[in-house]
Amino acid sequence: MSESLSSIKGISCAAINASIKNNDALDLSVVSLVPGTTTAGVFTQNVFCAAPVVVAKNHLQQTPLALLINSGNANAGTGTQGMENTLKTCELLANDLGIKIEQVLPFSTGVIGQQLNLSKFEEGIPKVTTQLSGVNLAQVAKGILTTDLVEKTISKQFNINGETVTITGIAKGSGMIRPNMATMLSFIFTDLKATQDQLQACLTTATNQSFNRITVDGDTSTNDACTLSATGTSGVSIDECEAEFQQVLNTVTKALAHKIIKDGEGATKFVEVCVKGGSSNEDCLEVAYTVAHSPLVKTALFASDANWGRILAAVGRANIANLNIEDINIYLNNVSIVKSGEPDASYTEQAGSAEMVKENIVITIEIGTSDAQESVWTTDFSYDYVKINAEYRT
């Protein structure tokens, strides 16, 4: 569920239902940023990135003063018409707020391949902007959801030189989740003072150990985006506390990323796949993703079946050089399953089953003795995953 959110001075926002979705859920959100705010962003690496991603990346070269988010229509795969429509929605908000088109960052999520209905924005934008308020971030956390079941929010504070710095973040995402250098949609705000370059460096570091390490189905979205905005309203500069800020930001992004996995489409399990000792971090990641994406491993997790042979088979087909059976150890939580490439003599089906029925499972795979280590977080594969995605457009 949504946690209590600390507001950030200088951020005002609201979300409404503008009938972009086919139901009465909130679907149009605006976040207004006080002048002086700096913003950094990371975006999907999917070649077919959506029109709003292209425009948002471009507009980040200016100093953004507003975020415009719709959660009914992804505006992806919509060609030049989609690009023109995105710019038109930015223009509508810019005119309403008295700022420049280039100061609006647009974001979209929802169905791919349909053109926006601009009349919904013409009607909706004046409505949402009249409701802008400093305490509405929880409403926006609802307004950006699609197939998500719960809002994903977090606030963290730290003290430096007698001052309090706050970081508040919101995110959405449930399916088509394997972010690549970005996330689904996530918006993070802080009252720290920082340059865009400083924010960008912190955000890249934070997303690489959080959003870029989660996967529901291996399908990287066309619309992933994550921004970090710093209003400077706390009076504290990042120069006084860069290490602390990075550490708390890492905590915030990791918490939001894990909330996305826990709300993964049809998910009944929260699974960490931790791979250690590869000849590089890339090798560790390759093995981790191969296990995390295996439909056979994921259905065994759903069934709480300690069918560890499927884990072993997935490790064995990972696309890395020099994988030696005799170096491999596998653990289910703290239960040793495979030791030096052979079934651990102490393993019992009962011990394995006792771990598989748990909601939180850590699969640890040692493939060598180096210090390299990577974790990815994923879910199981259930009837409901098929149901949700077979019926998504009906």
Place this chain on the structure above:
Amino acid sequence: MSESLSSIKGISCAAINASIKNNDALDLSVVSLVPGTTTAGVFTQNVFCAAPVVVAKNHLQQTPLALLINSGNANAGTGTQGMENTLKTCELLANDLGIKIEQVLPFSTGVIGQQLNLSKFEEGIPKVTTQLSGVNLAQVAKGILTTDLVEKTISKQFNINGETVTITGIAKGSGMIRPNMATMLSFIFTDLKATQDQLQACLTTATNQSFNRITVDGDTSTNDACTLSATGTSGVSIDECEAEFQQVLNTVTKALAHKIIKDGEGATKFVEVCVKGGSSNEDCLEVAYTVAHSPLVKTALFASDANWGRILAAVGRANIANLNIEDINIYLNNVSIVKSGEPDASYTEQAGSAEMVKENIVITIEIGTSDAQESVWTTDFSYDYVKINAEYRT
């Protein structure tokens, strides 16, 4: 269903229920090869390959005179004990037939990670060998099945210099299907005369365009194996007809591979993903597999939902260099969906839906203008896939 099978002179075989499975299905098969037969084989590239794969590869260095196949227990992930057990089963059959241990090729499929119960083989092998007959290949085609619903068999003949040459093949496989340089289990026989080297070259060529191009779930098995045995009993030498033989063998392996896909776990659709114009065949394959493995594409296929945005998103995340949106065209059967990276103006949802409800679907993706082209064959992702794999060991 099983097609009418031409027997091959010099091949005798049988299958029985030896209670290796928990039911009364056939589970222990023996194929006896007339002295003078040459045999080639290709095997899984999974690092954790099963004990029988290790032994069969080793025994191929001799001249095999018998195949021993159990379909109840994969004998994979079973360490040194599994290796000893495999050799023991070879010994049991060798003693029974009066041949050398090294002349027996062992194969296994079924549950991973459990040791063989040798007493089942001690009892079963004498029973099955008393039933060996030249006309029992259809029985063996049943005897090698696990979660398969139907037998996969084919016979083809061609004439050369007034003589008839026959190729007869059987295969099994339904889940954990993404063969890599091999197949699940497939056994192919011919009465042609050929050396092992000649057979090996033909088999490698044939499997690369058939078994190595199918995928159900991306999970490469630990037990994949395919053999080709040539008895020479037709009196025709491969030197007289290498091109014809290769062509017919390609037809046989492709037909068997497609039968595996059509019987894929929970499959309701037979889907070809054809990618053209990449800067290399490897690039075409990478794009094809990315689409074929996408859970979102596969659930849309199951739902007969023309949600082509998911195809586009999968193409966009494929791990190849220099993918340019403006070069990309996508077709659903003959319906153009995406043209030069944008939605085709002529496309209608109705036209897309009319193709998606079909049982046979070809997704053609042009990513450039080169001659490179690769196809992979796959299935949709249904409730039954989850059900079959969640309940596999219960």
